[in-house]
Amino acid sequence: MDVEQTALPGIGLRHEFTTRSGRRIGVVSHRTGRRDLVIYDPTDPDRACETVKLNDEEADALAELLGAPRIVQRLNALHREVEGLVSLQLPIPPGTPYAGRAMGDARVRTRTGASIVAVVRGGQVFASPGPDFTLDGGDVVVVVGSPESTSAVSDIFAHG
Amino acid sequence: MHTAILFLELGAVLLGLGVLGALALRVGISPIPLYLIAGLAFGTGGIIPLATSEEFISVGAELGVILLLLTLGLEYNADELVTSLKGNARAGVVDLLLNAAPGAIAALLLGWGPVAAVAMAGVTYATSSGITAKVLSDLGWIGNRETPVVLSLLVFEDLTMAIYLPVLTALLAGLSFVGGAITVGIALATVSVVLLVALRYGRFIEAFVSSPNSEVLLLKVVGLALLVAGVAQQLQVSAAVGAFLVGIALSGQLAEDAQALLSPLRDLFAAVFFVFFGLQTDPTKILPVAGLAALLALVSMVTKLLTGVYAARRAGIARAGRARAGIALIPRGEFNIVIAGLAVAAGVHPDLGPLAAAYVLILAAFGPLAARLVQPLITAIAKRA
Numbered sequence: 260m261d262v263e264q265t266a267l268p269g270i271g272l273r274h275e276f277t278t279r280s281g282r283r284i285g286v287v288s289h290r291t292g293r294r295d296l297v298i299y300d301p302t303d304p305d306r307a308c309e310t311v312k313l314n315d316e317e318a319d320a321l322a323e324l325l326g327a328p329r330i331v332q333r334l335n336a337l338h339r340e341v342e343g344l345v346s347l348q349l350p351i352p353p354g355t356p357y358a359g360r361a362m363g364d365a366r367v368r369t370r371t372g373a374s375i376v377a378v379v380r381g382g383q384v385f386a387s388p389g390p391d392f393t394l395d396g397g398d399v400v401v402v403v404g405s406p407e408s409t410s411a412v413s414d415i416f417a418h419g
Numbered sequence: 420m421h422t423a424i425l426f427l428e429l430g431a432v433l434l435g436l437g438v439l440g441a442l443a444l445r446v447g448i449s450p451i452p453l454y455l456i457a458g459l460a461f462g463t464g465g466i467i468p469l470a471t472s473e474e475f476i477s478v479g480a481e482l483g484v485i486l487l488l489l490t491l492g493l494e495y496n497a498d499e500l501v502t503s504l505k506g507n508a509r510a511g512v513v514d515l516l517l518n519a520a521p522g523a524i525a526a527l528l529l530g531w532g533p534v535a536a537v538a539m540a541g542v543t544y545a546t547s548s549g550i551t552a553k554v555l556s557d558l559g560w561i562g563n564r565e566t567p568v569v570l571s572l573l574v575f576e577d578l579t580m581a582i583y584l585p586v587l588t589a590l591l592a593g594l595s596f597v598g599g600a601i602t603v604g605i606a607l608a609t610v611s612v613v614l615l616v617a618l619r620y621g622r623f624i625e626a627f628v629s630s631p632n633s634e635v636l637l638l639k640v641v642g643l644a645l646l647v648a649g650v651a652q653q654l655q656v657s658a659a660v661g662a663f664l665v666g667i668a669l670s671g672q673l674a675e676d677a678q679a680l681l682s683p684l685r686d687l688f689a690a691v692f693f694v695f696f697g698l699q700t701d702p703t704k705i706l707p708v709a710g711l712a713a714l715l716a717l718v719s720m721v722t723k724l725l726t727g728v729y730a731a732r733r734a735g736i737a738r739a740g741r742a743r744a745g746i747a748l749i750p751r752g753e754f755n756i757v758i759a760g761l762a763v764a765a766g767v768h769p770d771l772g773p774l775a776a777a778y779v780l781i782l783a784a785f786g787p788l789a790a791r792l793v794q795p796l797i798t799a800i801a802k803r804a
Contacts (some may be wrong), residue, residue: 265567268503268574269494269552273562287562290675297562303798305740307562 275299294318346403348379349413353396356419363390371411373404428472432461436690447557447791449550451752452784454690455776458697459705469698476695483692484760485662486685487753489644491548492666493674493681495574497617500667503574510568510730511575514748517722519544525715531768534590538762541583542775543719547752547783548573554747554787558794565731565740569747572730580754581610581664584657587758591765592655606656610664617668625673633680640669640677641684659757689753696756696776699763704773712777720782720789723748739797746793750786755779 265273267287275285275297283299285307292315300308313321351357357365368374378385378392379399385392394400400416402409435457436450443450461469469476504511522543526536551573555561585606589599616624628643630636644665651661669677727745736744759775762768 266499266502267561267567268499268570269548270561270570273567275564285562295562299562299564300798303737303739305564305736306743306798307559310559310562 273297296321343405344403345406345409346376346401347409347413349400349402349409349416351394351396351398351400351416355394355396355416357394357416358396359393361390362388362392362394365394365415367402367412367415370415371404371408373402373408373412375400375412376403377401425472425475428469429475432457432469432472432476432694433687433690436694440690448787449547449553449750449752449783450690451547451550451693451756452780454693455697455756455780455783458694459700459702459776461694461698473698476691476698479688479691480695480760481658481692483685483688483690483695484659484757485644485648486641486681487549487689487692487757488659488663489640489666490678490681490685491577492663493669493678494548495577495667496670496674497614497621497667498670500574500578500614501618503571504578507568507571507575507730510572510726510733511579513729514572514576514726515544515579517726518719521715521719521722525711526771529770531771535762535767535771537587537590538758538767538771539775541580541587541758542755542778543715543722543751545576545580545751545754545758546573546723546748547750547754547786548577550750550752550783550786551747554750554790557787558790560743560747563740563743565727565734565736565744566747568730568734568736569727569744572726572748576754577663581660582606584660584758584761585655587761588655588657591761591767602655605654606660609651609654609656610660613664613668617670621668621670624668625671628669628677629673633676636673636676637680637684640665640681657761692760693753693756696760696763696772699760700772700776704770705777708770708774709777712774712781715774715778716781716785719751720749720785739800742793742797743790746786746790749782749789751779751782 260276262274262276265275267273271287271289273285273287275283277283282301283304285297285299287295287297289295294313294317296309296311296313297307298309300306362375362378376387377400378388378394379401380395380397400412402412404412436454439453439457440450443453519540520543522539522541523536525543526532526539531539551569555566555569560566582603586599586603589602628636628639630639644662647665648658648661651664652658666674724742724745727743727748728741731741731744755775756779759772759779762775763772
């Protein structure tokens with residue numbers, strides 16, 4: 260997929276691409292921070308038939324909705340690309356000693372060297388959770404590290 | 420007593436402009452033609468001559484030009500200018516040749532002489548970037564794929580102005596060929612130096628100007644612009660170009676802040692500028708040149724349309740988009756009046772002012788309307804094809 264980037268002098272930048280189904284969509288990034296989500300007319304491919312103005316907050320919300328599940332997919336792709344690096348989706352067993360506790364308590368990085376890059380809960384992805392993020396049984400933790408360190412993380416969540 | 424009359428006159432004029440602006444907003448046209456008409460109604464040959472405030476208005480008009488050009492320069496940064504110059508030079512040259520020609524040829528046919536021809540070339544050449552930008556955003560054309568073509572043509576035109584204005588100033592001052600060549604050389608050197616400084620050392624200027632306090636920032640930016648404009652005028656490079664270059668040298672967050680601070684000031688003095696041009700123009704002289712202005716407007720509408728179609732086709736835009744690019748380029752406005760104002764001040768030809776006023780009146784009013792009217796038509800045609 261090719262994302263085309265065009266400078267709009269005096270306004271900002273525009274990114275656009277054509278979807279596999281043949282629709283062209285784009286985003287105009289104004290220098291003021293405003294974003295326009297632009298959908299092009301199928302009969303007149305140069306005309307924006309729909310322009311949705313988004314402020315900072317709305318643009319962030321949209322990006323999160325569209326982008327979040329992709330983080331996990333991208334990590335899987337990363338793990339294929341970088342040799343020796345493994346990304347695992349570890350389901351946390353319901354009887355984990357860390358249920359309802361801050362993630363920092365598990366001291367995963369200090370003890371194993373692996374990093375928790377995201378937590379998936381009920382289909383929602385929390386990217387880069389902080390140490391005070393509260394874990395629950397049934398969460399899926401996305402861990403990146405060497406094969407040994409990631410399996411050590413699995414042990415920690417199972418047995419403490 | 421004098422002060423009282425001055426305030427009465429100024430207040431009445433500005434209030435009147437405000438009412439006209441509201442009217443323009445409601446109808447959906449640019450307020451510039453209405454400001455010009457207001458100026459025509461007062462002053463030389465008008466209904467009510469403004470005796471007392473004319474001096475203030477004339478200084479205000481000069482400030483208006485400086486602020487117009489300064490904010491225009493703030494819109495662009497040096498990178499954008501250089502990229503646009505590289506990528507769109509050919510379309511830019513076509514734009515220059517096609518659209519300078521009608522004015523120049525008209526002036527020569529009328530027997531106004533070569534200096535007037537150069538001035539009239541500028542009057543028909545420059546698209547109003549202010550009005551066009553407004554049309555693009557009002558009609559939701561900013562996301563359109565032909566819009567970068569239009570914008571880069573505008574950038575090219577503005578950069579051309581940085582060279583054209585000093586040439587015109589030199590010609591109007593009646594400098595000898597050698598004197599003129601020196602001035603143009605100075606102008607070119609100044610433009611190159613400023614672009615180079617802005618590209619390489621822009622952060623030093625920004626470090627000097629920037630301030631978290633909006634009051635300090637406003638004073639520093641306006642002060643710097645006026646100072647450079649004064650030096651430029653002294654070198655006969657044209658004050659407007661000096662202010663434009665200051666605008667270009669500032670970029671990023673600083674430029675955005677400065678633009679937000681300056682825009683109310685610019686709106687005030689730019690309105691005064693359009694009124695002043697109207698003041699200087701005798702409305703009774705407009706009627707005899709009205710037919711000529713309409714013809715010139717028609718011809719240069721067609722040439723701008725062709726320019727847009729050509730430039731958009733080069734960028735691989737489909738037919739409907741090409742037509743939109745052409746239409747977006749039609750409006751003329753502030754630059755054309757700035758150029759005509761310089762020529763009028765130098766007394767090139769008595770009919771030049773009225774002709775330019777009528778010409779800009781037509782295209783500043785009709786350009787945005789044309790875009791609005793044609794939009795559904797183009798869409799319908801594109802759907803059918």
